[in-house]
Amino acid sequence: MPKTLVVYYSLEGSSKLVAEAIAGATGAEMLRLEPIKDIDASKSTKYLWGGKDVLMRKKPELKAFDKNPEDYDVLFIGGPVWAWSFCPALRTFLTLHKPAGKKVAAFLSCGGDPKKAMDRLREQLEGNEILGDATFIEPVHKETEKQVEKAKAWAKEMLAK
Numbered sequence: 001m002p003k004t005l006v007v008y009y010s011l012e013g014s015s016k017l018v019a020e021a022i023a024g025a026t027g028a029e030m031l032r033l034e035p036i037k038d039i040d041a042s043k044s045t046k047y048l049w050g051g052k053d054v055l056m057r058k059k060p061e062l063k064a065f066d067k068n069p070e071d072y073d074v075l076f077i078g079g080p081v082w083a084w085s086f087c088p089a090l091r092t093f094l095t096l097h098k099p100a101g102k103k104v105a106a107f108l109s110c111g112g113d114p115k116k117a118m119d120r121l122r123e124q125l126e127g128n129e130i131l132g133d134a135t136f137i138e139p140v141h142k143e144t145e146k147q148v149e150k151a152k153a154w155a156k157e158m159l160a161k
């Protein structure tokens, strides 16, 4: 079995649900990206602050983590779509720990419009073998079981490549 890590950020639980499904289906380890100062998910201003951070290409400082992505053969990397892009915590990760020469698979959760964000995320993953990508529409709120099953099947398909 290749050594596999799921790297993800989640503000409101959808990407976390997908990340857990991937790890459950593949036996992967998990690395949750946590900004030291995150936006408040309970406030409607989250769209304003989150969107601004994306537009300004902010790279929030992350809490220290005890896993080294270098040690893994396959990386699943994902998080929410914010303002038609991938979220700032992933930008930090992809700047400080940019994977190279790995097998990678990308996933995004979104409100319904993942195309541009996925193109941007895939761009950041150049230099790796991109196994594939998958998108999920707010799985904590919508068709949860169906989307969890989709995540599991997709993760197994990626690892079989």
Ligand SMILES: Cc1cc2nc3c(=O)[nH]c(=O)nc-3n(C[C@H](O)[C@H](O)[C@H](O)COP(=O)(O)O)c2cc1C
Binding pocket: 009, 010, 011, 012, 013, 014, 015, 016, 046, 047, 048, 049, 050, 051, 079, 080, 081, 082, 083, 084, 085, 109, 110, 111, 112, 113, 114, 137, 138, 139
């Ligand atoms: C700041 C912010 C910006 C967002 N921008 C978009 C967007 O441009 N397109 C979209 O489809 N969904 C957008 N969403 C919705 C999230 O992508 C969606 O709710 C996602 O499932 C959240 O993932 P999470 O629960 O892992 O945080 C945005 C949400 C936030 C908080």
